[in-house]
Amino acid sequence: xxxxxxxxxxxxxxxxxxxxxxxxxxxxxxxxxxxxxxxxxxxxxxxxxxxxxxxxxxxxxxxxxxxxxxxxxxxxxxxxxxxxxxxxxxxxxxxxxxxxxxxxxxxxxxxxxxxxxxxxxxxxxxxxxxxxxxxxxxxxxxxxxxxxxxxxxxxxxxxxxxxxxxxxxxxxxxxxxxxxxxxxxxxxxxxxxxxxxxxxxxxxxxxxxxxxxxxxxxxxxxxxxxxxxxxxxxxxxxxxxxxxxxxxxxxxxxxxxxxxxxxxxxxxxxxxxxxxxxxxxxxxxxxxxxxxxxxxxxxxxxxxxxxxxxxxxxxxxxxxxxxxxxxxxxxxxxxxxxxxxxxxxxxxxxxxxxxxxxxxxxxxxxxxxxxxxxxxxxxxxxxxxxxxxxxxxxxxxxxxxxxxxxxxxxxxxxxxxxxxxxxxxxxxxxxxxxxxxxxxxx
Amino acid sequence: xxxxxxxxxxxxxxxxxxxxxxxxxxxxxxxxxxxxxxxxxxxxxxxxxxxxxxxxxxxxxxxxxxxxxxxxxxxxxxxxxxxxxxxxxxxxxxxxxxxxxxxxxxxxxxxxxxxxxxxxxxxxxxxxxxxxxxxxxxxxxxxxxxxxxxxxxxxxxxxxxxxxxxxxxxxxxxxxxxxxxxxxxxxxxxxxxxxxxxxxxxxxxxxxxxxxxxxxxxxxxxxxxxxxxxxxxxxx
Numbered sequence: 301x302x303x304x305x306x307x308x309x310x311x312x313x314x315x316x317x318x319x320x321x322x323x324x325x326x327x328x329x330x331x332x333x334x335x336x337x338x339x340x341x342x343x344x345x346x347x348x349x350x351x352x353x354x355x356x357x358x359x360x361x362x363x364x365x366x367x368x369x370x371x372x373x374x375x376x377x378x379x380x381x382x383x384x385x386x387x388x389x390x391x392x393x394x395x396x397x398x399x400x401x402x403x404x405x406x407x408x409x410x411x412x413x414x415x416x417x418x419x420x421x422x423x424x425x426x427x428x429x430x431x432x433x434x435x436x437x438x439x440x441x442x443x444x445x446x447x448x449x450x451x452x453x454x455x456x457x458x459x460x461x462x463x464x465x466x467x468x469x470x471x472x473x474x475x476x477x478x479x480x481x482x483x484x485x486x487x488x489x490x491x492x493x494x495x496x497x498x499x500x501x502x503x504x505x506x507x508x509x510x511x512x513x514x515x516x517x518x519x520x521x522x523x524x525x526x527x528x529x530x531x532x533x534x535x536x537x538x539x540x541x542x543x544x545x546x547x548x549x550x551x552x553x554x555x556x557x558x559x560x561x562x563x564x565x566x567x568x569x570x571x572x573x574x575x576x577x578x579x580x581x582x583x584x585x586x587x588x589x590x591x592x593x594x595x596x597x598x599x600x601x602x603x604x605x606x607x608x609x610x611x612x613x614x615x616x617x618x619x620x621x622x623x624x625x626x627x628x629x630x631x632x633x634x635x636x637x638x639x640x641x642x643x644x645x646x647x648x649x650x651x652x653x654x655x656x657x658x659x660x661x662x663x664x665x666x667x668x669x670x671x672x673x674x675x676x677x678x679x680x681x682x683x684x685x686x687x688x689x690x691x692x693x694x695x696x697x698x699x700x701x702x703x704x705x706x707x708x709x710x711x712x713x714x715x716x717x718x719x720x721x722x723x724x725x726x727x728x729x730x731x732x733x734x735x736x737x738x739x740x741x742x
Numbered sequence: 743x744x745x746x747x748x749x750x751x752x753x754x755x756x757x758x759x760x761x762x763x764x765x766x767x768x769x770x771x772x773x774x775x776x777x778x779x780x781x782x783x784x785x786x787x788x789x790x791x792x793x794x795x796x797x798x799x800x801x802x803x804x805x806x807x808x809x810x811x812x813x814x815x816x817x818x819x820x821x822x823x824x825x826x827x828x829x830x831x832x833x834x835x836x837x838x839x840x841x842x843x844x845x846x847x848x849x850x851x852x853x854x855x856x857x858x859x860x861x862x863x864x865x866x867x868x869x870x871x872x873x874x875x876x877x878x879x880x881x882x883x884x885x886x887x888x889x890x891x892x893x894x895x896x897x898x899x900x901x902x903x904x905x906x907x908x909x910x911x912x913x914x915x916x917x918x919x920x921x922x923x924x925x926x927x928x929x930x931x932x933x934x935x936x937x938x939x940x941x942x943x944x945x946x947x948x949x950x951x952x953x954x955x956x957x958x959x960x961x962x963x964x965x966x967x968x969x970x971x972x973x974x975x976x977x978x
Binding site: 477480481484487488491492494495496499542545549552553556557 | 784805
C-alpha cells in the first residue's frame, strides 16, 4: 500500500506540476491517496487470481478499500472542488465555506437524481447503503469509460497510421509563416496609428475617451467626432486582425507538428509504431463490430472470451490440453495487461489534458477533477473486468459489490461506446476534410 | 508621424506570469481589466522619447511582442514561436515572484530566443548551472521584471528580493519588481520608470547608433539568412 502511495506522490510531483508550485498540500495528498487506493484495488484482483492471501482477509480488504474510495469520491472531492471553484471567483471571498457547502449539496442532489431512470434500485436496501453509492458511481464511471475508449479507439489508428498524414512541404510552412508575419506587421502599423492619435490628443489636452457626465458626452460628440470615429474603426480592424493572427499561429503550429510526425515516421521507431497502429486499428474495428452485435442482438456475454476462445480451439482444432489450467494463466495475463495498459493510458491522457488546459489559477480544481475522474474510472473498470474473468473468480466480486445488475452495465457501456466511436469518426472525418481545403486556398 | 523609427522588444516568460498585463500597462498606461490567455503573439506599441530632456531627443516606436506559451512545449510549438524571434532588439524577461519555477525557466526562455536554431536541451538549465559565457557574448539588452509583488507578504519580501537580485545579475541585466494591477509602480519619476526608460534607451542605442550599416545579428542568425551577414563585433 505504501508503495503505491509513494508512487502516486512521485508521479504527481514530477509530471503534473513541472511548471507550477504546489500551493496546497491537501490537494496533493488527496490525489495521491486516490491513486493509491485505486491501485490497491487492482492489486487485490491480481491476488484474487493468484490466490495469494487468505480468502476472508481478502474479503475484508476489499470492503475496506471500497468504503474508503467511495467516501473520498463522493464526499471529499466534490466538497474540495466546490471550495476551490468558489475561492477562484473573487466576489464570494467572504462566505467561502457557505457557498462550498451549497455547491456540494446540489451535487449530491443531482447524484441521487441520476439513479432514478436506471433499473438499479432494488427495494431491499436502504438509502445510504454501499450498493446504492456504487451503482451511481458505476453509472457515471461507465459512461466516462465508454466515451473515452470510443474516442480512443477511433483516434488511435488515425494518429498512428501514416496513411492519413497529409503531405506538408517546407514551402507550405514558409508561406504560412510569411502570412503570419505580414498580419503581425499590419497589426503593428495600425496600433502605431492609434498610439500616435492618443498621444496627439493627450498633448492637445483634449478630454480622454472616458466621458464625465452628461455635458461631457455631448461635448465629446460634437468636437472630436472625427477623431474618435477613426479610432474605433481602427480598433475594430485591429481586433479582427488579431483574431486572424491567432488562427494563423495555430495553423502553423499544426503544420509543424505534422511535419515532425512525418519525419518521425521515417525512423525505425516510427515504422514500428506504424505497424502497431495497423494492429490496433484492426482491434478497434473488431470492438466496434462486437458492440454493434451486442446491441442489435441484445445479447450479453455470459462466459468470458478467453474460456470461449479456448473452447473453440479445443473443439475445432482438436488440440488436447488442460482447459482449466491454461485458462487460468491466460486470463491472468490478459487481465494484467488490460490493467497496466489502461492505467498507463489514463495517466498519459490525463497528463496531456492537464498541460493543455492548466493555468496557475485553476490548477487545484483541475487536479481534483482529475482525481475524481480517475477514481470513477477505476471503480467502473473493476466492474467491467468482471466480464472477462472466468466464473470462479467472479464470486468474490459479486459478493463484495452486492446485488447489482451487471448485465445492464455492459449494455450501457456498449451503447455509449458505439455512440462515441461513431461521433468521433464523424468529427475526425470533417476535420480531415477541412484542412486540405484550407491549404488549397493558399 | 508614422515614419518614426522602430525597435522590436520581445516579452518572454511562462504562462500566467502577467506578460499581457505588463504590456498593456506599459503601452496604454491602464490596467488590463480581463486578462486571458495569449494564443500566439500579441503586439503593442509604446512611443518612447529617446534621451528625453536633451537636445538630441527623438521619438521612437517600441514594439512589445508578447509571445505566449511555455518552455516545455513540443518542438513543433517552439519552432512556430521561433518565427517571431528574428530582428530582435531587446528582451524583457518576466517571471512571477510567487512562483520559483518561473524564474528558473527564464534561463531556458532566454536561450530559446537567443539561439534560434539550437534546441535548448536539459543540460544547460538546471538550477543555474548554465554557461555564463553564452551571455557574455550577448549584444541584446535584457531586462528582468518580477510581477505580482503585491501577493507576497511583507515578511518574505526580503528573501524574494535577494533571490531576484541574483537572477538579474546572472543575466547582466537590470531588474524591476512590480504589480501589474497598480500603475503607481511605473509612475513618472519613480526609480522603476527610470530603469525602464534607461533600458529602452539602451535598446535604441544598440539598434541605431553603434555600428555602421545593418543591424547586429543575434547569436546565429547566419544560418537563417544565409552567408553574408556581419559576424558580431566585439567592443573593447
